[in-house]
Amino acid sequence: MVDETTKNFPTNKEIPSLLRNRGIFPTRQRVRVAQEMLCRPQHVTADQLFMAVNAKHPAVARATVYNTLSIFVNAGLVSVLTMPDGGTVYYDSSVHHHAHIFDEESGELMDVDADVFSLAQHVALPDDAEVTGVDLVVRVRRKTTG
């Protein structure tokens, strides 16, 4: 599992300056979305994030949450993980290169530290191509006995 001590998640107070450092003007609504999304390790759908923000700040519109998420993705503050079947899109507050374990029974996504970039060395790439990312999701379920 990921050693959380090596990852830095901002505190609520640090959010406005973090956004400014990434060229994002820290409006009150963006700060609220960021505080819900960026301050801890998590994988959420846009809708789950909206529900969490809405529970604390009902004035923040769904469209604002969605738009703010894409601003964060473009700024490299959030990574995107699309599940191959069904196409569910998860937003990940961990942007370092890591792999995932997906529990098919609980629907939970867990981070795993893995040198996923080294896996790409075994893939024959076109001569003019370089690897920009590797998405690895290991799907699991409970073993059946007998």
Ligand SMILES: [Zn+2]
């Ligand atoms: Zn993750």
